[in-house]
Amino acid sequence: MTLNSEDLHQIAKIEKDKQDGFQHRIHVCVAAGCLSCGSGVLMDALGKEVNRRGLDNWCQIKGVGCLGLCAEGPLISLATSGTYYQGVKVSDVSDILDALGGNPVGRLLCPADTAFFKRQVRIVTENCGRIDPERIEEYIAESGYESLYLALTQMTPPEVIEQVTRSGLRGRGGAGYPTGLKWTTVSKAISSTKFIICNADEGDPGAFMDRSVLESDPHRVIEGMAIAGYATGASQGYIYVRAEYPLAVKRVRLALAQAERLGVLGNNIFNTHFNFTIKVRLGAGAFVCGEETALIASIEGRMGRPRPRPPFPAEFGLWEHPTLINNVETFANVPPIIRKGGKWFAGIGTEKSKGTKVFALAGKIVNTGLIEIPMGTPLRDIVFAIGGGIPGGKGFKAVQTGGPSGGCIPEQFLDMPVDYDSLLQVGSIMGSGGMIVMDETSCMVDVAKFFMEFCMSESCGKCAPCRVGTRQIYDILCRITGNQSTPEDLAMLEDLCDLMKNTSLCGLGQSAPNPVLTTLKYFRDEYLSHIHDRTCLAGACKTVVEVS
């Protein structure tokens, strides 16, 4: 079956009419965060109650993707009035239905006019919390697959790449490589077979953006991949997703089946000569598989050990064919860029970092959850205005960005605009978008130790500097937090960090010292007090006791 523009509009119209037919629409967040506090049961209860009251044609109950404010789950929103309810229990169901059309239930009300909601600019997450991720029709009703149609029928592949290049989009997986440039390289590679890979192996502890996007709006990623396939001349795609995200896996598989059934994936898409299919591959618990050559090895069924580059996957990738690897969020940005033009996208953000970025706020912060903000938003606004500040009246200490490859940013840089280059300047990286806030009770040496332990157990063991270096650095940090260190340890720590940074084989090893280096730079006093005074300034390291 092949689809044309009219079919697409027809599906969208039927869906919209259907939705308009309801007086009220209640959206229940069924992303993993809210599911784990019982939103699944809640949704069932709402549905049963509506049915019991005979209101099936008057009020719609719909499971939707992430509403963002994960800390206050389960969250529901009333799409017709824009009201949000937080911390909803099954016992609240009657009250909620009673209040429809009248005054909202005061005790459940989640203020929606706060900075948390108002400061966000939603491009990647525009459908999150609005559509049912398990129904392709709802995606189509929100202009879904229109961009693919546009690209296939009205644009040449170079024109598609031109728009992506003009948009200034940079890779959202961490390093920020210009997406247009990557696409150009793959498109120019000479080969009859090429591959598109979507990197959904979100391994950073504390990052859950990609999972949320896949759980809330899987079709957006699929559409982005198909457009990339058309632009670069690939006809086969892979989504490499963590096995630890069963819900995301389920929804992606469902979405792929729906897309194939409708013909937006498969052969002769939209009656053109373009064929594109996507397969899902499961990760198996290895952070290093986020590195592109390791990811390729894993798809090929081997251990995820990176290999030296060049050659780069763009020329020599999966099964030795040119391969384009982009992150979930990068692909999710593509459909709106094609639909609204690269120029529109380039109008958002800063000079060198265009568009928006999705961040996962966590740690010692009031509004834990998922936010999407324009590039260049000051860190202070993210933590205090949008994030709601530090709970319990404690003092702010640092923000950790970029996961195990990133760094800790101290208070003095709070007014820094958050974009690729300014983060790099202070020794951190954008990373995939995890943002962990630490308050005065967090010991920065302990935080560095936490990340080094992570890198040590995630090191693939291929190159000597990373395999042995992570262990040596971890041992030193253990000695420091455990009251066993000598002043010489500090010099050795810096020496080993420098060695790893410069001689490791892949990005994991080269960036693994970053958390140590930034804490050494900005919180050196905490190291010194552990070493010389045997005191943990934050009071977190219990084994460090004051010597009387």
Added chain:
Amino acid sequence: MAKIRLATTWLDGCSGCHMSFLDIDELLIGLAEKVEILFGPLVDYKEFPEHADVTLVEGAVSNEADKKNIVMIRARSGILVSFGDCAITANVPGMRNRYPVGEVMKRAYVENADSVPAGNGGVRSEAAGVAFQTVPPLCQKARPVHEFVPVDVFLPGCPPPPEAITFLLTELLAGRIPDMTGRTRFGA
């Protein structure tokens, strides 16, 4: 010309390095004119001198007494030489480092003991082991000297060959810190 004040000592070693020192043969005679040997297993002095210009340390730091002694030796020495592999890598004494101290002691003094101390009714037990009471307690790990105190010259080898020792002493006598690179190797 004032004689150079030389001390030699061993911690946890086998004395092989000192034997190799004796293997420099006739050079010893010439050496005796230029150095004054203050202390060491080869001469009969009981106390480590207040100051030695050069000290050769054989062996790893293995027990609590070694730990105390090496700090004292460092303080009283001008140039400290890690003399042989045990001092540099912990080498043979370090082979026990993979096992907990208790296991090592049990193996050495209980399981492998070929005689049972008198008065213990013929029972082999840890309590009966003489070693447990009379020698300084073992550290968790035998470790190289330079992990405890700064070392000026490293002379690898198990033992270091006499030629390397000669070179070391000649250079030191000439007032230079010898560069041992390429003159000797670990284990050989």
Added chain:
Amino acid sequence: MKEQVPNPGNTPPASSKPAEDHRLRMVNRTMQLYRNQSHALIETLHTVQESFGFLEEGVLKYVAATLRVPLSRVYAVATFYHSFTLKPPGEHTCVICRGTACYIGGSGEILDDIREKVGIVSGETTPDGQVSLLVARCLGSCGLAPAGVFDGEVTGKLSPEVVLEKIGRWQTHDPQ
């Protein structure tokens, strides 16, 4: 296809009883889905783990022979990835998240307490075979830090006391 495994033959493991046939069928299905190509190894191991609970040696040999992957390579892949386990799991499974948010929120102390009071660390099972402890890198439930999964059920805002009580109930077969 260059790798030929000389032995064992392409037959199901001898240990398979009729009750296990269903589990093997699942494994066969995955392998057939990929036309027994060697790159299906990881997907196949996922299925083995899902249907057997762990990677049993006999099944590994069978998979190696069917997919024509060397035995040592199968073992290498099985031990490289943390999702796979070579030991049978306990009756109950407790997963503690050690993502950054959960670590900042105190999941380290929970793990310390389990080590001290229950005597197991990540990847181990209590001697009575009742409880297996696993550590997750990030459950993505950062809003509920510290979080854990008890027999498949995600629970948030944990404390050492709550976790120890749960484990204690499993060990004493207290149904509550």
Added chain:
Amino acid sequence: MKQHPQKKVRTDLNPSRLLTFKIDERDVSAHEDESILTVARQNGISIPTLCHLDGLSERGACRLCIIEVKGVAKLLPSCVTFPRQDMEVITNSERVVTYRKKILELLFTERNHVCSVCVSNGHCELQNLAVELGVTHVRYPYLYPRHAVDASHSRFSIDHNRCVLCLRCVRVCDEIEGAHTWDIMGRGITSQVITDLNQPWGTSETCTGCGKCVQVCPTGALSEKGKSVAEMIKRRQFLPYLQMMRGRQDDSWQK
């Protein structure tokens, strides 16, 4: 058969380009598909290596052969870096020499390299590298891991205490012998080479007993039983020949 993408099969239709570049200020000429390591050695310039072995695929993993290239910030492994016209390579700057030393020191701390009781004493590449690079002691603390010796094979034994994880044994067994008895289990600092399903070597069903792994081992990890220290000299000259004869050019360079 897979091969390193930058090493091409030279034919009349697909000739290899000749180019000139500089190594340590010296003008050298090379084929574009010859690694910088190869070219350097052809010209008598020595670069230390450990995981590299002529006749086996390249891994680029030990990082000892790192070099500087003018205009490139990163240090590059010379075994998998290929020349470009007018490139300027520096193999012996203070920067790379210092890093090489430190990497070697890390390797010494990783396992229990007690050289004085090693069967390879005097023929050990790790030991030779220490002499070559002027490592007289190791500044980092030794890790003293607990590793076993497997002497279950009738003719050979493996002492994991001396293994540097160069994976030459894995590669020779796969690429030259074609048995793939060896592989590497686990990851990171807990990695270890294994035979078959991590079983005693003597019980391996796939091992042909050819002994090539013993011949390529750079240290005393793999050894032949009943040989004395002085006899522990490795024979490897057959490797490039076998690689050529068996048509396996760089089969698994990405392992």
